[in-house]
Amino acid sequence: MDAMHVMEELVAELNNYNYHYYTLDAPLVSDKEYDVLYDKLVALEAESGFVLPDSPTQRVGGELLKGFTPHRHLAPLWSLDKAQNIEQLRSWNTRVLRLVNEYNLKNPGNPLPDPCYAVELKFDGLTLNLTYRNGVLEQASTRGNGVIGEGILAQVKTIKSVPLTIPFKEGVIEVQGEGIMNLSVLADYNTRAAEPLKNARNAAAGALRNLNPKTTAERRLNAYFYNVGFGEGVEFADHQEMMDFLRNNKFKVNPYLTYCNDFDDVTEQLAGIEESRSSLDYLIDGAVIKVTDFRIREVLGYTDKFPRWAVAYKFEAEETTTVLESVSWNVGRTGKVTPLARVEAVELAGVTVQNCTLNNVGDIERKNLKFALGSRVFIRRSNDVIPEILGKVTEENDGGEIIFPEDCPACGFPLEMRGAHLFCNNKLNCRPQIISRITHFASRDAMDIETFSEKTAGQLYDELNVHDSADLYELSFEQLVQLNRFGEKKAQNLLQALEDSKGRDLASFLFALGIPNTGKATTKMLADHFRDLDAVMQAKAEELAELPDIGGIVAESIVNFFADPIVVANVARLRALGVEAKAPEAARPVSTDSFFSGKTVVLTGSLQKLTRDEAAERLEALGAKVSGSVSKKTDLVIAGEKAGSKLAKAQQLGIQVIEDEDELIRLLEM
Ligand SMILES: [Zn+2]
Structure with a gap:
């Protein structure tokens, strides 16, 4: 037997073991037996210098990539209409039934059957679109805007439950699924990782959009498939047939898939899913309900955004109830007076919550919380910030009244209502707003006055009548040296720091x-x-x-x-008083042929090896435009540690993300 033939047999054998292990969760051989065969294949490949396209050795993640190539989906990837509650779900179904009925009245000779529904889990990961040509995985891409996504073939190949070849060899098909990170894999990864990952969704999405496929491979992702979006000469009568096609072609299909003839069964299924949600080994954020019959799907058609034959049912975000104990009012830098709620301590998503935000007085009215002191309220965890109070558990207005202040709690100045917010307009004499204004003025990204803190601002306000930033520059050594906790040294240092700050740009x-x-x-x-x-x-x-x-x-x-x-x-x-506020002399020459030139880039989170300012400066020198907020105009997001909502938004918009700092440094040519 020649080497090529041996390799072909080995690859087929190993792929079959992989399929049973990763897709069917039913291993056929021990890891050790597998490893022996795998090593044999590696040796043969090295010896012959030839690697078969579907060889499992192609899954370890190859070289660093320069970027993502766009992929135009062969058929659009639709987003789904959403139902936030059962009522909205029922009205979706009412429309389905009405349209079916209208069709049947017009076509009595060839009526549609009664709709049957498929209920599937809605995975919280990154949508994948895989293209197979004549049985071979040719491209994998993100959803992007639904029409064009970004090619992430090398990354997706590292997902062992994604088949590199499939039995269907008669043309081109595209299948859709969701790339996820199992929670057990995340937990295991975090026991060894230098930088633990916080959330399985971000971990999966970030890994798939990482330019280093080896990083993707390390995260040991998984994927479930649920749709054939395009197929040359492939036709299905219903959802069941399509799912059979996916299974027969070795795609991993989630075991939870229920068919309901009666819509009441659908709502029952949803309650069951929500209840068992926390026992799943992956994140879901809802369920998807689809009409199964493809003829009905065709008749129902699409709005300009969604198919009318499917709907996503979103689960409530994690929330709990507690008692609203009191509300205090804080004055911010701009004079905005915001309510902060104190609640009876309660556990929510693993943390003890005692403070909740109420946003503003308009929010209190809108949520019917005006008479809620001492009442039980719903609170919801939200990303990165303190939890939010959603509303009262009961509708009765039997609680204590939250009294909106008429005068500033700090300075007594009458408050003004602007929009939904209360403001203290006493810019010149309201202690908390002046102190936070001066503290902000002195902060590192601003005038960078070294050693200056909020405490300094408070002391200078109280003892030396420093009421605005300009007052700082009139301070004298004699004044400062008399202050409590101020010696000669400290006074001199502050004066020097103030002097230095005059030259800030x-x-x-x-x-x-x-x-x-x-x-x-x-x-x-x-x-x-x-x-x-x-x-x-x-x-x-x-x-x-x-x-x-x-x-x-x-x-x-x-x-x-x-x-x-x-x-x-x-x-x-x-x-x-000598503050210059000058622009730098002239713009430095800007590179026009780098990876970054012409791109709008957003930096978020903290980097380890360089500061964000250094990164921004370097990016600009390479021709990038550094922006503060993520929007559709953003080309690239660089996410350091603790990247929060900007990263989430980038992923939502399908924007390219660089999370690997070494990769960033390489691209910055530093
Ligand atoms: Zn005030």
């Missing part, structure tokens, strides 16, 4: 001013664009709204901010 200065709705990336962009403080201060809203990253609200915030005579006077004083 325009971008830092604009950020230091604390313009509402305007973050660091925006002030940087303003500085780069206008290159002059007066020009920024005099810019018109229409002019600002033309700039990247600036919408109408931000443009208006900037204009209103500089229209305030207090702000204008403060800026004038700062400049008179």
Whole structure:
């Protein structure tokens, strides 16, 4: 027998073992037996210099990739209409029945059958679209915008439950499924990982969109398949036939798949799924209900967004109930007065919750919480921030009243209602807002006044009457040295730090001013664009709204901010006292042929080997535009540790993500 023939047999044997192990969860041989055969194949491949396309050795993840190639799906990947509750689900079904009925009245000779429903789990991972040509996996891609996704073939090949070849060899098909990370695999990974992963969904999505397929391989992902989106010459009468086709072609199909003839059975199934949700070894965020008959599907058709024959039923986010004990009011930097709720301590998603947000007074009214003190309330965990109070458990208004303050709790100034928020307009004498304003002014990304803290701001306010940022630059050594806990050394250091801060550039200065709705990336962009403080201060809203990253609200915030005579006077004083607020001399030459040139990039989370500022500077030198928020215009998101909502949004929008810092450094050519 020649070497090629031996290899073919070995590959077929190993793939069969893989299939039983990873797809059917029913191993045929021990790991040791498998390893012996696998090693034999590796040796033969090395010897012959030839590797079969479906060899299991192709699953370890190959070389680093430069980027993702776009893939145009052969048939669009639809998103699903959503039902948040049973009522909405019933109205979806009412429409299905009505359309079937209308059709049958018009076509009495060839009526549609009564609808039957398939109930499937809605996996919380990353949607995959696999393309097979004549039985061979040719491409794998993300959903993208539903029409064009990004090719992630090398990454998907590392998922051992994805077949590299299939028995169906008569043309091209595309199948859809969800790439996931099993919770047990995540837990096991985290016992060994230097950087534990927090969430299985992000772990799977991040791994699949990682440019290093070896990283994908390390996460040992899994995938379930549930749809044939395109098939040359393939036709099914119903969902059952399609699922049989998937199974026969060795795709992993989730064992939970129920068919219901009666819609009441559907709702019963949903309750059952929700109950058993926490015992599953993967994340789901709901269930999908589909009409099974393909003729009915054709008659129902599509809206411009969704198929009418399917609907996603979303489960409630994790929540619990507790007692609302009290509400306190805090004054922020902009004078906004926000309610903070104290609740009876309760466990929610693994943490003890005592504080909850109530957002604003409008929110309290809207949620009917005005008379809820001492009442039981629903609270919901939300990403990264403290939990939110959703509403009362009972409708009766028998609780204590949450009294909205009329005067500022800090300074007694009458409050003003703007939109849904209360504001204290006492900019010049309200202690908490002044202290947080000055603390922000001095912070690292702003004027970077070393050793300055919120405590310093408080002490200077109380003892030396420092009421705005300009007052800082009038402080004298004699004044400072008298203060409690201030020696000569500390006084000198602070004066030196203040002196140093006068040279901070325009971008830092604009950020230091604390313009509402305007973050660091925006002030940087303003500085780069206008290159002059007066020009920024005099810019018109229409002019600002033309700039990247600036919408109408931000443009208006900037204009209103500089229209305030207090702000204008403060800026004038700062400049008179020596604050320069200058733009850097000239823009550095920018590379136009790097991986990043022309791309809009968002940095989020914390990096280990370089600061975000260093990364941003380098990205700009390589021709990227660094932006502060993720939108459809974003080309790339660089996610460090503890990347939160921006990463989630990027994944939701199908934007390319780089999570591997070494990979980033390589691409930055550093
Ligand atoms: Zn106040």
